[in-house]
Amino acid sequence: MSKRQSPVEERRGEERRGAQKPQRRAAGGGRAWMRHHRAMMGDSALRLVKRPIATLLTMLAIAIALILPAGLWLALDSARLLDAELDESATLTVYFDADVDESEAMDLAAEVGGQPGVAGTRLVTAAEGLADFQQTLGVDDALSQLDANPLPASVVVTPADTDPAGVQSLSQQLQTLDGVDEVRLDLAWLDRLQQLAALGQRVALALALLFGLGVLLVVGNTIRLAVESRRQEIEVVTLIGATHAFVRRPFLYSGAWYGLGGGVLALVILLLGGNWLASPVAALAQSYGAHFALPSLGGSHSALLLLFSTLLGWLGAWLAVGRHLADIKPR
Amino acid sequence: MIAFEHVGKRYGGRFEALADINFRVERGEMLFLTGHSGAGKSSLLRLVMRLERPSRGRVLVAGHDLDRLHISQVPYYRRQIGVVFQDHQLLFDRDIFANVALPLTIQGVEPADAARRVRAALDKVGLLHRERALPIELSTGEQQRVGIARAVVNKPALLLADEPTGNLDPQLSADIMRLFEDFNRIGTTVMVASHDLALIARLRHRVLKLRDGRLIGDGEAA
Numbered sequence: 001m002s003k004r005q006s007p008v009e010e011r012r013g014e015e016r017r018g019a020q021k022p023q024r025r026a027a028g029g030g031r032a033w034m035r036h037h038r039a040m041m042g043d044s045a046l047r048l049v050k051r052p053i054a055t056l057l058t059m060l061a062i063a064i065a066l067i068l069p070a071g072l073w074l075a076l077d078s079a080r081l082l083d084a085e086l087d088e089s090a091t092l093t094v095y096f097d098a099d100v101d102e103s104e105a106m107d108l109a110a111e112v113g114g115q116p117g118v119a120g121t122r123l124v125t126a127a128e129g130l131a132d133f134q135q136t137l138g139v140d141d142a143l144s145q146l147d148a149n150p151l152p153a154s155v156v157v158t159p160a161d162t163d164p165a166g167v168q169s170l171s172q173q174l175q176t177l178d179g180v181d182e183v184r185l186d187l188a189w190l191d192r193l194q195q196l197a198a199l200g201q202r203v204a205l206a207l208a209l210l211f212g213l214g215v216l217l218v219v220g221n222t223i224r225l226a227v228e229s230r231r232q233e234i235e236v237v238t239l240i241g242a243t244h245a246f247v248r249r250p251f252l253y254s255g256a257w258y259g260l261g262g263g264v265l266a267l268v269i270l271l272l273g274g275n276w277l278a279s280p281v282a283a284l285a286q287s288y289g290a291h292f293a294l295p296s297l298g299g300s301h302s303a304l305l306l307l308f309s310t311l312l313g314w315l316g317a318w319l320a321v322g323r324h325l326a327d328i329k330p331r
Numbered sequence: 332m333i334a335f336e337h338v339g340k341r342y343g344g345r346f347e348a349l350a351d352i353n354f355r356v357e358r359g360e361m362l363f364l365t366g367h368s369g370a371g372k373s374s375l376l377r378l379v380m381r382l383e384r385p386s387r388g389r390v391l392v393a394g395h396d397l398d399r400l401h402i403s404q405v406p407y408y409r410r411q412i413g414v415v416f417q418d419h420q421l422l423f424d425r426d427i428f429a430n431v432a433l434p435l436t437i438q439g440v441e442p443a444d445a446a447r448r449v450r451a452a453l454d455k456v457g458l459l460h461r462e463r464a465l466p467i468e469l470s471t472g473e474q475q476r477v478g479i480a481r482a483v484v485n486k487p488a489l490l491l492a493d494e495p496t497g498n499l500d501p502q503l504s505a506d507i508m509r510l511f512e513d514f515n516r517i518g519t520t521v522m523v524a525s526h527d528l529a530l531i532a533r534l535r536h537r538v539l540k541l542r543d544g545r546l547i548g549d550g551e552a553a
Contacts, residue, residue: 032439236420239380240481241410242437243403 036249044253047226048261055261061218062262066309067269069208070297074270076200078295092157092167094174095182098150102126105153108179112155115177117170119160126153152181212312215262219255219316226254227324234328244325251321252314259313263306270297332358332393332489332520333379339387340374340544348374349544352388356522358488361515363531364524366541372524375541376493379522380412381405393488410438413482413519415492419474421466427453427477428462434485452480456510472503479510483519490514492523496530504530 048055094112096105102125109123124132129151157174159167171183227234234247274296281294297305333356340349349371356362364372377383378390381397390397393411400408421430431452435445453459456476458469466474475495482490492511496504504527512534515521525531531538540548 032441036436036439232420233422233424236422237433237437238406239382239409239414239420240434240437241406241408243406246406246437 036246040250040253044250045257047250048254048257055258058218058222058258059261059265062215062258062309062313063265063269065211065214065218066262066266066305067273069204069211070266070270070305071273072200072204072207074274074295074297076197076204092159092171092174093154093184094157094180095152095154095184096179097181098152100153100179102153104179105155108177109155111177112157112174112180115170115173117160117166117173118157120158122156122158124154124156126151129154215259215309215312216316216319219258219313220320222258223251223255223317223320224324226251227321227328231328234325238328247325248318248321252317255313255315255317255320256310257313259310259316260306262313263309266309267297267302267305332356332360333522334391335375335378335388336391337388338378338385338390340371340378340383341386347544349378349385352546354539354546354549356520358520359515359518360537361512361521362523362537362539363534364522364539364541365526365528365531367526370541371544372526372541373493374544376491376522376524379489379491380414381408410434410485411487411489413485413487413490415475415478415482415490415495417494417497419478421474421477421481423466425465426462427458427464427466427469430466430477431462431480431484433481438485448484448486449480452484453477455483455513456480471498472506475499475503475507476510479507483514488520490519490521492521492525494525495523496525496527501530508534 096108100108105125106123109121112118113121126149130149133151157170159170161167161170167185171185174180175183237247274294278294333354335352335354338349338352339347341347352371352375364375366372374383378385378397379392381400384398392408395408397408422433428449431449432445435448440448450459450462453462456479458473458476458480461469461473466477469477475498479492479495482492490511495511496507499507508523508530511521511523535551537551538548539546
């Protein structure tokens with residue numbers, strides 16, 4: 001050790017089992033306890049910094065384990081955004097009989113508009129329908145061969161209630177009106193999308209559990225090696241009266257640092273990855289005529305990720321130290 | 332200070348390290364524990380330090396029945412005992428000052444107070460000028476003295492030493508023993524395990540003699 005600062009300032013501390021033995025808590029005991037916490041927080045960080053490559057590799061392993069569930073969660077989040085957009089556009093198309101002419105169609109549209117549960121209507125006359133059809137499909141030539149317009153007039157109904165069951169019953173109700181040929185609604189794919197989202201959430205949860213376990217193992221193994229390398233120190237301090245909490249403390253801080261570092265790396269990688277994917281995703285969305293941007297983790301979610309990863313690191317260290325301290329018995 | 336009542340210790344259910352040991356040590360006494368290696372000296376000290384529990388009988392130290400001591404109280408018990416090891420058990424990653432300060436660090440003593448007590452202990456063993464040295468830079472005798480400073484920095488009522496002169500030449504051994512006598516003179520109970528019979532004989536203290544796990548002699552060295 002080349003540093004010349006007072007080692008007492010470097011590591012001091014106190015063990016007090018406050019709840020069980022309050023009489024042992026001398027005046028200033030809490031301060032000594034805080035002092036040891038601070039010292040160990042610094043000391044454990046310093047130990048990690050002294051071995052930058054090994055530390056970085058461990059943190060990277062944690063980051064990768066965090067990125068997979070976090071990335072999937074983001075993907076689901078974006079699917080939910082799409083879902084919401086689609087919910088708003090969940091409309092019914094009411095096709096009138098082919099022999100309904102334009103004025104009758106307007107009357108019928110008014111009647112449909114007066115039905116309960118209908119939030120709005122938009123009439124598409126037979127001529128407009130044909131124009132739309134030609135524009136979207138670009139089949140001018142084929143259609144111009146036809147003598148008469150084969151398309152019926154229709155009205156696009158925006159339901160007041162967008163939940164699938166409500167839309168279904170509205171559709172049955174509109175079906176009974178005179179002059180209505182068919183009511184079309186695309187519920188099946190809405191249903192499927194919702195089921196898919198539910199499935200995705202479960203997969204994300206399962207992955208989060210699995211990779212959380214991975215983080216525990218990575219940190220646990222790293223801490224196990226650290227405990228092994230400081231075995232003599234642990235034996236000596238145990239011999240001269242250190243409590244388990246005292247011995248455990250620096251390792252718990254190491255674990256928390258690993259977790260925090262891994263979390264920060266994960267956030268950075270997610271951010272870089274998001275930027276990298278942003279332009280192709282935007283181009284793809286554009287080609288479908290949709291407005292869609294990759295969501296990114298907001299401030300609160302980022303903080304949550306960091307908290308979670310720090311806690312995981314701490315827990316991994318706690319499990320590893322608990323297991324290995326039992327093995328270390330002073331000779 | 333220490334009382335052994337019909338204490339026996341077996342390892343693995345077969346090997347009998349100690350059998351029916353009875354003795355009392357009064358507060359402020361100084362005594363030696365002798366016997367060949369394997370006679371049970373270390374086992375006896377380990378019982379006093381509560382590193383082991385007796386298979387039979389009771390060990391009482393300063394009024395505590397060590398067998399009744401809850402596992403969570405053991406660290407607090409050990410803080411009342413100073414221990415000097417044969418291989419001194421210094422930590423090589425920190426300097427002499429930090430090594431001696433370790434017991435105080437564990438107990439959360441105020442840094443200023445701790446520094447004062449560390450310097451007093453180092454002064455006592457004559458190594459105050461080396462407080463910034465690393466253990467590796469010291470001779471074996473000096474390392475052992477640092478180990479003693481660490482054991483007494485806490486002003487323990489009981490000082491145990493396991494072969495403290497095992498690796499030292501006669502002159503250094505005598506110096507170390509004189510240090511123990513000094514601590515005993517200010518009221519510390521001192522118990523030293525040693526097989527350096529010549530040295531023990533010159534010092535005229537009570538001697539407990541062990542052979543094959545049995546106490547075969549208790550009295551001043553002949």
